[in-house]
Amino acid sequence: DTAVSQTPKYLVTQMGNDKSIKCEQNLGHDTMYWYKQDSKKFLKIMFSYNNKELIINETVPNRFSPKSPDKAHLNLHINSLELGDSAVYFCASSQDPAWYEQYFGPGTRLTVT
């Protein structure tokens, strides 16, 4: 059974479009995260939710809007996609906000053309 799953795995879209990435975890964790890994392989946190509540919100354009319908799901919606949004987006979860080990999903490779 996959612990943290993301869909889609690959996403190719044109500039200006709006797209969503979904994430689900079946670990019973309270906390979920979105990370962006750019072409230089630099992995940076974007958002974190604990029990559906936003607790970390890094400096991210407001075109990115996370949504957590319940603690097992954290989706990422991106409006008006730009070339610079091309990256791999990883979802992760941890037992709670204070727990250090995070389990990552397989990633969604987004290409904006």
Add this chain to the structure above:
Amino acid sequence: RKEVEQDPGPFNVPEGATVAFNCTYSNSASQSFFWYRQDCRKEPKLLMSVYSSGNEDGRFTAQLNRASQYISLLIRDSKLSDSATYLCVAILTGGGNKLTFGTGTQLKVEL
């Protein structure tokens, strides 16, 4: 200057070699440190924690020097399967654990 800095490599080593990676962090308020491993086109996975007293897990040894704000990872008797990118991670706690990743050091173990 990045908050967590690593030599990107690649480090190309023969099987059986001992290899060491270093990492420095700039935020002295960072409280916890870890090494994650990321295989090519895969997600990062926790490798081990890093303590001031040192932490050994089989062929892997991690060390923290808070005074110098320096973290190390030593891999003994390298295996082909150790080929991956090793990510140094510092954690700032308070309001949720914020993991700050280094850019990673790529290791290639060759026959």
